Amino acid sequence: MTNGIVTFVQGLVGMKVFAELRAGTTAFGILLECDHFLNLRIRNAIILRARKAEKVEEFFVSGRHLRYIHLAHAVDANKVLSRAIAPPRKKTAPPRRETFR
Helix, strand or coil: CCCCHHHHHHCCCCCEEEEEECCCCEEEEEEEEECCCCCEEEEEEEEEECCEEEEEEEEEECHHHEEEEECCCCCCHHHHHHHHHCCCCCCCCCCCCCCCC
């Protein structure tokens, strides 16, 4: 695991983000996924192209076309980083009740 910008953006999964692309297009929505190439999947996205707004259920942003990711003022960077660096939680099954007859 690396501690860089990718790790920080992966910590933003589930939060609202504003992605600005190189072509001047912007996408606003909830970040679903971010991989190591900064490819983003955004849910319930509002896409702004040439002053026209378009709402889509899911939008994919290639990492090579990404210029900026704007954050809300309420985002706490320390919490985002600790969330991204924390090891994934394992789901534990409830204890099985064995009955012998």
